[in-house]
Amino acid sequence: MSQVIARTRIQDIDALRGFALLGILIVNITFAASGFPIHLAQDPAYDSWLDHTVHWLSSALVDMKFYLLFSFLFGYSFQLQMEAAQRAGAAFRPRMLRRLGGLFVLGALHGVFLITGDILSVYAIIGLVLLAMRRVSDRTALTVAAGIYAYLFVTLGAASLFVDTTQFMDPTTALAAAQETTANLAGSFSDVIGEHVRALPTYGLSLLTVQGPTTLAAFLIGMVVGRRRLLKNLSGNEAVLRLLQLIGFTVGIAGGAYYASAGGNSNTCAVLISVLTAPFLSAAYGATLLRLMHTDRGGDVRRLLVPAGRMALSNYLGQSVATMLLFTGVGFGLVGQVSPLETLGLAVGIFVLQVLLSHVWLSSFHYGPVEGALRAVTNWTAPRWRAQAA
Template sequence: MNADPAAEDRPAAPPAPASFAPVADRQRIVALDVVRGFALLGIFLMNIEWFNRPIATMGEGLPRDATGLDWLAGWFIAYFVAGKFWTIFSLLFGMGFAVMLVRAEQAGRPFVRVYLRRILALAVFGAAHFIFLWDGDILFSYAVGALGLLIVLWGRPRWILLGVAVLVGLGFIPGASDFFGVAAGLAIMGLLGLYLRGQGLLRWKGLDMPWFSVIVMGVGLALSVAAAVLWLLPDGPTEPRGPLSVFGPLLLVVGWLSWKYHQPESLRSLRMAVAIYIFGGLGMTLGGVLQFLTPDPLAVAEAAAAAAPAASAPAVAPSAAASSAQVAKKTPQQRVEEIRADRKKRDEERQRDKAEQVKTFSSGPYLDAVELRARHFPEKAAGDAGFAVVLVGMFLLGSWFVRSGVMQDTEKHLAFFRKLAWVALPAGIGMGLVAACIAVSHTPGDRHDGWNIAHGLLMLGNLPACLGYVGLVVTLLHSRGFLSRIRVLAPLGRMALTNYLMQSLICSLFFYGYGLGHWGMPRSQQVLFVAVVYAAQVAFSHWWLARFNYGPMEWLWRGFTYRQVPQMRIDKAAGPAAAQAV
């Protein structure tokens, strides 16, 4: 449900211009435009479902009432498309970041200030997109992730610590608990920056250990001890046992690996990028396994309540201290009622959210839809602080593709891309198909349907599948014959931001009640709808870029970023200006 808006993806052109000026069309990395245009198809196939179904049901997998072609279309997109294409766009975003940085370094120009304006513009686009068009936006998430990347690469420890302290303080304000999540996200960014840039070592008994490794292993040890204590306490809370039991040992392993493979420094960003993604997917998978193998906390509480002796009236009046202790300690039956009440509350909230979304988007007026999305935007913004950690990893991986020179000369590295297509793609899709054998649907609250195991495996497979799709597109681009015509997608990719927002505009007007009201279109028909609109976008992009240097939104974005008005119409005498140099 996402798109990387046309990143700056041209190689550095020596000598670098002294001021922001258009560069020649031949200097574009055509492969990136083609990959971006291809990815827009996957993005559209994935997003269109959530213009016809409440986003509140996103964690439920395939609809249980889907049959025939609708089930087949949903299954194919879930395991061959979903999760693979937002990762592609995240890679492209990281590549654009690296190209901008390289050019700024070569030209001796300031980078961070310009890039902050770029992030601000993207955040505004994303917020407006979320509130006024569709609540599946990812542009704002990219802006938060890009800000996190700047913190990782250049953030100063004292300011990061001060920011964390302020955010934690704000979290104690009634109704402002989301600040705790933002504080955690900022703290993780600071920790990643310590791994990437830290040079200090803890020297103890002949061991030289990086401070990042010390901190991570310390946290992992603390979580592991806490998990052990909770498992040993019969009356202790049961819900935290699983997460602590998974992430404690995982952090211990991460800390040890970061110590063992701390050098060379040149490989840290690549190792960290891959580790971030694997950590998330592995944590989800192992958590699902533990959840599947352990009893439901409600069943445990009910068994304890059934085994507890019936309470009898005391023969003598208890002392004040004993009475206070009795009140403080909950009985087994009270714990049962507490768990039931909490689950009932969460279920009612889910059902209420689903019903509100269906009513608002299927038949409600436009202002009601705007009000609903605006009400949910603060929650989305806070959640992006956690998602930004994954995005930072993807951005760094994309940056490596540029820094290593792989994307600068794709033909020279064609063997590498073929290997991605023939090895990484089958491996990634294969992991998803294994996940499909475990579970394709989920009932919220069901701990033993295997859904979290399947979802974790699917997430782990998305990264190699994403890289495999990139390799496949590059391989086709350099092939001879008909398949090389995939380059027809390049103009679509050059206008990715415009086309991404256009897809949302078209879908909102076609499916929502305040438009044509076709909410609930069957999944198989959605595929046909995507094919028609996508083909029209390819044609429109060719037509537009034959007359103009930029897509409309790209023009606006660049103008704000560079504080100049880019030349929109092509100068027929001088030829097209493909992009603004950075």
Template sequence: MVGGERNGLVDALRGWSLFGILIANLLIFQYGIFGKDEISFFQLSSLDYGGYVAIKMLIENSFMPIFTFLFGYSLILMSNRLKEKNRRVKWHLFRRFLVLIAFGVLHATFLWEGDILLLYGAMGMLLLFFTNRKRKTILVWCVVLFSIITLISFIGGEEEALISEDNIDVYLKDTMTIYGSGSYEMIKNHRNDVDPMEMSGGEAFIVVLFMPILILPMMLLGMYGAHVGWLQVSRQKLFQYIASSCVPIGLFLKASFYLSKEIIWLPDMSLIGGSVLSIGYIGLFSYLYSNSRHGQVFYGFESLGKLSLTNYILQTVVCTSVFYGYGFGLFGRMGVLLSILFGVGLFTLQVVGSVFFLKRFRQGPLEKVMRTVVYLENPFQSRKKRQLKDEMKVS
């Protein structure tokens, strides 16, 4: 990126990743955070089950890592911009992550259990230790953490059920009733106060401790990628190589979840497969973008990516209104295939809406709040005055 010019590919990738995140999240919106992995409870038709497997194979855990990669990539781009303006990098980033945590707490408490903002804000605090590190150091940490995930996949063996069958059946029956026809307050209380896992303090601590190992590698890879300038439209050969190698390898590794049940000696490598497939998707999308970036579709992805925070929360508002009892009450009733079509329709409306919105405004409402807190700006000050103020600081 040159000066203050935005990287259109980064914005477009962020917008595209929100499509996959929406399709994957529709399993949670319709079946709940625990129900999506206990899908037999809902007795899907063969067609819906096929759609469910397709989401698990092609989308779930393979689009969120794209967003995670871009989180790290954008952190370096933002750091560079702050350095150019002689601003304190870590303090600005700290405030940014603090706002993400605040949004995440509000989102998870009052709207939906599938929030990622709180986790990303917390992970961002850890990334502050890497902002001034050499790119070689970042790469070493990235490789070490990916190696740990791969090792866990190899030696993991049979997973113990975190929830007993009796507990999960009772919980899912209650969830179907409350989410499908309950009031907002009933759903909020069920989401925040009922825990079918009944974990002890020690078990919860281990889960929290394990989270950075799963999330940080792709963030660090994004930081390293920004240092070496991976996401530049001129790198078509790199994109082509990444796509042609990582997409098939990632699909095979994700398929190992199902194949390992038939082939005894084959380990379940789906954990690392999601990240490999996401890297392949980044290469594939970047290659297509570099060949036709001026097309209307990619322009729409860019527009949506610039408003990613607002669009992410908007997806929650719309989907909870459709599936929860205080809205249309379609929880567990729409089916997987129809939910995919619904997701495509909602995403298309968001793309069109983002394009029209940015013709009138520079930022989305939540992006405006973020910028106001991060840069300690007057939200009513004109852009020209802010630029003049920045120039005076630099001089």
């Protein structure tokens, strides 16, 4: 019985991770489908009410939410891996350093060759901080996480009050830059790589100011939740899950609506509100899925998502391969030719295909293709995908 409960607990985490992959793809695909988002410009070719509605809904309900859920799960899994190493009598620090090194290499290659921006290299760098803090008390970890959000409240709040960001955002210049980026993405492989490299400073600024700090906060919260076994033996009827839904959806949707209506990333105050409220909506999404998966019919949802979550790294990289082939000149060259609604439909289609392929792959192999390679680096052993259980 205990083995069944433990397996269900692990499947809950894998299913949450699989669900987070969909949200991440919905955000990332917009940067592959057009050169306009990275320059915070509106594509004049898609200016209808439907285009604006899709963009608004994505900004309100998806942007800046799902990487937090993914980061929380990274921190949670970090704690599980540390406990597994202790049970096996293995040295955790060198194993994790090798794992983070592997992630960094994958992330660097990913961000240069496949897509604008990357989260794996960020995880690797911030993972070093998490590794250094692995023995801090729960109180210290949560205090640091709260301090990060306090820091962002002060810095982004001061920027919104005292810095005129409009002087850095000339619409004509942004439009020209967006058109140039779109043309480069439609070009040769070297043109695409050049565009990815040119975007690194812009992406790096976002990481330093917002995404990096909030990722660390989510790591720490996930680690504490893992320590306290708060996701263990869930029934789906816990009052805390209902509370997370009530507060999370109320605060998160209100904040997301303001963020979307106020101009998104082009408005510092809107970014501040999103940073402060996005964790609530992320928590509400997670709580809703956990409650759903513990209903009679919701078990099917868990079984559907688990393989995608078990192969999250392979699927994350696979999403970038798919979008590169669809949108850049390396493949079909659809960049700038797909509406927001069509882009959303493609994201859902890619994810559905990945779910199906994940089921097929794991019917023969114990690990995803990239997971097996990273596991070999972590354990310093020969790559092995087919386990005895396969």
